[in-house]
Amino acid sequence: MEDPRTFIGKETPEFSFEVEKGNIRDFAVAIGDLDPMFYDEGYAKKTRFGGIIAPNTFSHTFRGEKTSLLRSIPQIGARIPQKLLHGEHEIEYFKAVRPGDTVTFKIKIADIYEREGKRSGKMDVVVLDIPCFNQDGEEVVKYRQTFVIRRQ
Amino acid sequence: MDNFSGGADVQLAKNAKVKEKVVFFEEVNVGDQITSLIKEPVTRTQIVRYAGASRDFNPIHHDEPFAQSAGMGGVFAHGMMSMAFLGQMVKEWCGHERLKKMKVRFINLTRPGDTLTCGGKITQKYQMGGENYIECEIFAQNQRNEMVTQGTATILLPLRGKK
Numbered sequence: 001m002e003d004p005r006t007f008i009g010k011e012t013p014e015f016s017f018e019v020e021k022g023n024i025r026d027f028a029v030a031i032g033d034l035d036p037m038f039y040d041e042g043y044a045k046k047t048r049f050g051g052i053i054a055p056n057t058f059s060h061t062f063r064g065e066k067t068s069l070l071r072s073i074p075q076i077g078a079r080i081p082q083k084l085l086h087g088e089h090e091i092e093y094f095k096a097v098r099p100g101d102t103v104t105f106k107i108k109i110a111d112i113y114e115r116e117g118k119r120s121g122k123m124d125v126v127v128l129d130i131p132c133f134n135q136d137g138e139e140v141v142k143y144r145q146t147f148v149i150r151r152q
Numbered sequence: 153m154d155n156f157s158g159g160a161d162v163q164l165a166k167n168a169k170v171k172e173k174v175v176f177f178e179e180v181n182v183g184d185q186i187t188s189l190i191k192e193p194v195t196r197t198q199i200v201r202y203a204g205a206s207r208d209f210n211p212i213h214h215d216e217p218f219a220q221s222a223g224m225g226g227v228f229a230h231g232m233m234s235m236a237f238l239g240q241m242v243k244e245w246c247g248h249e250r251l252k253k254m255k256v257r258f259i260n261l262t263r264p265g266d267t268l269t270c271g272g273k274i275t276q277k278y279q280m281g282g283e284n285y286i287e288c289e290i291f292a293q294n295q296r297n298e299m300v301t302q303g304t305a306t307i308l309l310p311l312r313g314k315k
Contacts, residue, residue: 023205030205031236032192037172037248047172049248056239056251060206060232067210081210082222086231090255096248150223 002074004112004124010072011108015064021099024054027061054097059141062132064107069128070147073112076124079149087125088146095140103140105132110144117148124149175246177277177284177309186272186288189241193267194229202233224261231258234268234292234301241270242290242305252285256303260294267295272305284309 021039028038036043037053044052070084071077097103111127126149131142200214208230211218219227235256242251262268272290279285285308292301 026201027205030198030201031233031240032198033236033240033243035243047248053248055236056243056249056254057232057236060208060236063207081212082218084210084212086258088255088257089232089235090253091251092253093249093251152223 004073004075007073007109008112009109010069011106012065012069014104014106015062016102016104017062019054019097019099019101019103021052023061024052024058024099027058028055031055031057049096052099054099056093057091058097059091059130059132059143062103062105062130064105064130066107066128069107069109070126070149073109073126076112076126076149079151083150085148085150086145087148088144090144092142094142095134095138097134097140101140102135103132105130115148117150120150120152122151124151172247173245175250175309176312177286178312180274180277180286180309182274182277184274186241186274186290187245188269188271189237189244190269191237191267193265194233194262196227196264199227199229199233199264202230206230206232208232226263228261228263229266231256231301234258234262237268237270237292238272238290238301238303238305241272242288242307246307246309250307250309251305252308253306254290254303255305256290256301258301260298260300262294262300266300268292268300269294275304284311 025039070080108129110129113125115123115125117123126147128145132140134140203209203214212222213227213230216227270292272288274286274288276287288305290303290305294300
């Protein structure tokens with residue numbers, strides 16, 4: 001059987017996501033944050049940002065083929081999505097994400113290891129790194145997602 | 153919040169909070185609390201809305217038979233929804249785009265009907281490279297006082313009298 005750890009360093013092709021005003025508004029409504037900065041252009045124009053910006057966890061919408069990447073990992077892939085849990089999430093911020101931005105990103109497998117869970121026994125852990133850039137090549141955010149894949 | 157009519161825009165305008173808060177570096181100290189945020193109970197409709205808005209359609213969050221057969225005892229909210237609540241708390245406390253880094257662990261699941269309360273406090277205050285930072289512990293707890301999501305936030309604060 002192929003060792004899943006040989007997949008560390010594997011990277012997807014580049015994905016791109018065009019951020020529309022409606023995406024930002026729908027996300028704000030979904031999280032129950034009705035701050036006009038996220039949907040009211042007239043209000044946002046008069047602030048220090050000069051226009052609408054996205055909520056600070058909006059990068060979760062930059063998805064790409066994350067599930068396919070996880071499914072491709074030997075021995076682990078067959079348990080996705082039913083045994084998949086999101087264990088940790090980290091976001092680093094460099095620049096505001098705005099409507100009209102085209103965000104490009106690749107998803108990279110940063111680490112794969114085993115862990116003993118308190119409740120569910122031995123589990124596999126997969127860490128993904130997703131640095132995201134805007135149309136000017138500036139890094140806007142970088143996020144790191146840690147997934148736990150149960151064995152039972 | 154749990155409107156299912158799709159008439160969200162009307163609600164948006166009505167509930168708008170217009171004044172952005174500013175917290176200055178000189179005015180905070182280690183041990184200070186971040187103003188807590190009590191969210192409305194999470195509903196199945198909100199979970200579906202979040203799935204749509206984030207395009208995260210893992211069926212474990214909306215498909216009851218699937219969530220049961222996966223051994224999860226039913227559907228539960230995306231962990232990222234609780235992180236979004238923490239992000240909202242930080243933003244409402246000290247303003248937009250002050251966050252430099254936010255890192256969390258998802259400890260317990262949020263079920264439909266659960267009410268999350270977000271809180272936090274300042275653990276470090278320091279200057280680095282001419283910038284003014286604070287480090288905070290942040291957390292979201294449910295109505296049974298169980299820790300749901302826990303982590304840290306690194307925040308860059310402005311100095312008073314300086315943009």
